[in-house]
Amino acid sequence: MYIKYVQGKPLFTHINNDKKQYSYLTEDIETDICIIGGGVTGAIASYYFSKNNIKAVVLEKKRIAHLSTSVTTSLLQYELDDNLSDLKTYTTLENALRSYNLGLKALDEIENFINKYGNKCDYKKRNTLLYTSKKDDVKSIKTEYDLRKENGFDVEYIDESRNKYDFDLKAGIISKNGGAELDPYKYTNELLNVSCGMGAKVYENTEVVDLLHHEDYIDVITESGYKVRAKKVIVATGYNTKLFTDRNFGTMTTTFNIATKPVSSFNGWEDKILLRDNGDPYNYLRTTIDNRIIIGGEDVTFVPDIFNEKLADKKYDILENKLKSMFKNIENIEIEYKYCGAFASTPDNLGFVGPGPKHNNLWYLLGYGANGIIFAILGAMMLTELYDGKVNEDMKLFKVDRFDN
Ligand SMILES: Cc1cc2nc3c(=O)[nH]c(=O)nc-3n(C[C@H](O)[C@H](O)[C@H](O)COP(=O)(O)OP(=O)(O)OC[C@H]3O[C@@H](n4cnc5c(N)ncnc54)[C@H](O)[C@@H]3O)c2cc1C
Structure with missing residues (x-):
């Protein structure tokens, strides 16, 4: 069944006329990291990997920043959806407070990006x-x-x-x-622009249709039959994860x-x-x-x-x-x-970051909850560390299988 995730006339894709286009993939390539999804989450991931000299490729099924990213209000806040005392039902107060502090850290990261590359995304x-x-x-x-x-x-x-x-x-x-606000369309494009300047490759109109898992790498197969061989694959497809798992996130x-x-x-x-x-x-x-x-x-x-x-x-x-x-x-x-x-x-208001229980080379970066952009930043930083073999202590808060019995 075809599922529609966005509907109507979104503000940010309509007010931005100057739309950069990327070509589609027309050859087999190899990379360190293949990021599936060219929304704000995929763009954030490509920025952090590229910044750390890890070769990244982004594959977007349709157009960059045209799905959930086109409709996000982009309210960026450290606080979560539920109050601290209500969150105690699903997590500890300590964890919830830690998430608040991580939210502040992510806000600083956005500001650092703006300070370094200029305010090209109406950040405030x-x-x-x-x-x-x-x-x-x-x-x-x-x-x-x-x-x-x-x-x-x-x-x-x-x-x-x-x-x-x-x-x-x-x-x-x-x-x-x-908190902060920004234009998510401009932010996504600027992140990709900066990433490409550091060596990342971005492909639009390149749908991923299959993954072939091997011990040390994954072959990512596109609709046109081309292959991206990657050491790790990151699922940054927003609310559309059916191709990768049956898990209900x-x-x-x-x-x-x-x-x-x-x-x-x-x-x-x-x-x-x-x-x-x-x-x-x-x-x-x-x-x-x-x-x-x-x-x-x-x-x-x-x-x-x-x-x-x-x-x-x-x-x-x-x-x-x-x-x-x-x-x-x-x-x-x-x-x-x-x-x-x-x-x-999600019950604890947090997204999902890290490997799934089945495939070690398949990593998730899903900014679920009202702080999706904040979680994407935190998650991308954690996954960059993980690529270098370091497990960030805070990643347990975002574990993919944390609600499994
Ligand atoms: C109305 C609304 C308001 C929101 N407000 C906020 C807010 O204020 N603050 C906040 O932080 N969050 C907010 N959110 C949540 C926000 O939308 C998400 O955090 C964020 O936009 C998700 O970005 P994403 O990149 O993960 O997903 P998306 O933008 O959906 O990107 C995923 C991309 O993956 C691509 N894709 C999917 N399958 C494949 C495939 N097989 N091959 C290749 N590409 C594929 C899709 O085409 C899509 O472009 C809001 C959401 C909505 C709907």
């Missing part, structure tokens, strides 16, 4: 706000704040009396420099986004702080460099044919009404882009 460091407009949830927000504060995170607690935003807020946690939902035309002011939205409420499902909001607003959420259980136009339109209307009711002093809110996509979450 931001404060973040997790808030509730429900009286009943004030206690859980306060508990989350206390845990973060006690453990050294730079956070500020605000209540209704100190609400400086236009929307209803009963309690909130501001994380200072706890996460709980799939569809999440919806709308983006406005540029607005003339951000009245009532101090600092253009990254926003997330604590609903279930929650809403998330950011601004863009050209003064648009993106609001997302309204998640529903994923169905393979996500193009349920009626349902999607209903969700886009809900998001538009929500945005307008939150920011009554922002004039001329007009919606220009509407899109949705598959999204997968």
Whole structure:
């Protein structure tokens, strides 16, 4: 069955007209690492391997950054989807706190990349706000704040009396420099551009259809019958992993986004702080460099044919009404882009990094959960170390088979 993972008119692929094209593979080649998938995750992997002088080849079935990467809101935050106290059900508090700290490390990595190669992807460091407009949830927000504060995170607690935003807020946690935003299309292309400058090879319109496992290498077979012989293969195919394993990696939902035309002011939205409420499902909001607003959420259980136009339109209307009711002093809110996509979450909110239990040379790099880009960075760094024979202690948090009984 053909599964559609993305639907609608995504903002980032539409506003970027200058689209670089890579050729398709037309010969047999050899490499150290073959990365399957040319989304942001594959691009991040190619950057870290190339930076460490490990020969990398990226194979993309269709166009670079045109699947999940085209619809990601690209809210980059160290905090996870669930609060620390809720995560204790699936992992230890120590592990959850470690993930928060790793998130901060990944944010620094993005900044280092920007500082080194220039800001070509509309990157902006931001404060973040997790808030509730429900009286009943004030206690859980306060508990989350206390845990973060006690453990050294730079956070500020605000209540209704100190609400400086236009929307209803009963309690909130501001994380200072706890996040960032960027244009995922530009970021992916810039990562690949830099990687190619260091020797990586990228091929578009090159679908992988089979893997032939050998003791010390894998032959990656493309649809046109060419072969990439690689010492290690990295699965960076996002939510589409069926070719490699029967494993069910996460709980799939569809999440919806709308983006406005540029607005003339951000009245009532101090600092253009990254926003997330604590609903279930929650809403998330950011601004863009050209003064648009993106609001997302309204998640529903994923169905393979996500193009349920009626349902999607209903969700886009809900998001538009929500945005307008939150920011009554922002004039001329007009919606220009509407899109949705598959999204997968895991019980401990973390993605998957490392070899699967079956094939030692086949490694996964799957940024599941709301922090996919952050996990891709952390995972790519860990896999680069693994290639050199070093097992990073933190890789156990992202182990592929950690939920197996
Ligand atoms: C609406 C929405 C909002 C989101 N917001 C955020 C957010 O704010 N922050 C965040 O961190 N994450 C967010 N996510 C999650 C985010 O999309 C992912 O973290 C990230 O974009 C996934 O990138 P990826 O490269 O892993 O996957 P993809 O972009 O899907 O890339 C995988 C690539 O693999 C290719 N491929 C698949 N099979 C093959 C094959 N056999 N051969 C060759 N190529 C193949 C595909 O064509 C595709 O291009 C959001 C997701 C959605 C849907």
